[in-house]
Amino acid sequence: AQRVTQPEKLLSVFKGAPVELKCNYSYSGSPELFWYVQYSRQRLQLLLRHISRESIKGFTADLNKGETSFHLKKPFAQEEDSAMYYCALKEGTGANSKLTFGKGITLSVRP
Amino acid sequence: EADIYQTPRYLVIGTGKKITLECSQTMGHDKMYWYQQDPGMELHLIHYSYGVNSTEKGDLSSESTVSRIRTEHFPLTLESARPSHTSQYLCARNRDRLIQNSPLHFGNGTRLTVT
Numbered sequence: 001a002q003r004v005t006q007p008e009k010l011l012s013v014f015k016g017a018p019v020e021l022k023c024n025y026s027y028s029g030s031p032e033l034f035w036y037v038q039y040s041r042q043r044l045q046l047l048l049r050h051i052s053r054e055s056i057k058g059f060t061a062d063l064n065k066g067e068t069s070f071h072l073k074k075p076f077a078q079e080e081d082s083a084m085y086y087c088a089l090k091e092g093t094g095a096n097s098k099l100t101f102g103k104g105i106t107l108s109v110r111p
Numbered sequence: 112e113a114d115i116y117q118t119p120r121y122l123v124i125g126t127g128k129k130i131t132l133e134c135s136q137t138m139g140h141d142k143m144y145w146y147q148q149d150p151g152m153e154l155h156l157i158h159y160s161y162g163v164n165s166t167e168k169g170d171l172s173s174e175s176t177v178s179r180i181r182t183e184h185f186p187l188t189l190e191s192a193r194p195s196h197t198s199q200y201l202c203a204r205n206r207d208r209l210i211q212n213s214p215l216h217f218g219n220g221t222r223l224t225v226t
Contacts, residue, residue, distance in 0.1 A: 034214060044154075044201060044217040084152060098144075099215055100170065101154040 003027060004089045006102035013077050014110050021072040021105050023061075023087030032090040033070040034099070035061055039083045047072075047085070057081070077109045114138055117202050117218035124192055125226055132187045132221045134202030143185040144215065145169070145177060148199040160185055192225045199223070 005024045013019055025031055035047040048056045050063040050070060061072045070087060087102040115136045124130055136143065141162040146169075147155050156169030160179040174196070175189050189196055201220045207213035 036215075043219045046206070046214045046216075049214060086154060098156060098159065098169070100156070101146075103151070103153045106152075 003091070003100050004087050004102035006087055006105050008105050009103070010106045010108065012108040012110065015079055016076050017109075019072075019074045019077045019081070019107065019109075021085050021087075021107065023070045023072065023102060025068050025070060025087075025089050027068075027089055027091065029091075031063070031065075033061075033063060034088040034090070035059070035070075035072050036086045036088055036101070037083050038086070044086070077107075079109045079111055082107055082109045115202060115204055115216060115218040117200075117221050119221060120219060121222050121224075123224045123226065126191075126193055128192050130189050130192055130223070132200055132202075132223070134185045134187070134218060135183050136185075136204050137183065138204070139182055140204040141182065142205055143179070144203040145175075145185070145187050146201040146203065146217075147171060147173065148201055148220070150198065154201070158187065192223075194225045197223060197225050 003026050007022055034049045036044055037047040038044045059072055059074045061070050063070050084104050084106050086104045088099045090097050090099055118133045143160050145158040147157050155171035157171050157173040158169055158177040160166045163179055166177050166179055175187050177187050179185055199220045199222045202218040203215040205213045206216045
């Protein structure tokens, strides 16, 4: 059963438009969720994690346990935001934990 | 951070060849991972290791094998490459050595093409 769902494969917006990348999860324990980003020709890297409650590059994500969602949002997209975005769920605890990724979504921001 | 290294960066090889993808890290991390990023860009955990002489299979069944003889190295081997193995292979470690469930830090990946 898919534990992390990213329902869309591609989102294309114009510069300055709002962005919301959807992520839903399925997990019986206390979830810990992340967003990772992969820019063109760069390594996959952490963007933000829900426990930090921080805004990175203008992006925010709020964990909604009622809706089991962790959508990534940015009010005004920039061209440099174009990248592949993955939602990820940490399963297990301590040394036994591992990260499960969603299928990813390509964000394309047009000028 | 450039302290997790994967070689080669690109590899094109014929069917039936044996290949080893190298992954090394210099920070003494115990836990390391291999992910496969398929052409559709999905990421799947194929192997991980808790430390020396410890290896486990991940969520996605893979014909590859791994070894962990030294903390620094976590190579992945395909005994007989096939076109279905064409993919990008990403090696990772936890960002913080002493916090085993800290976020992952990835290498640049090896893009493998089997013809």
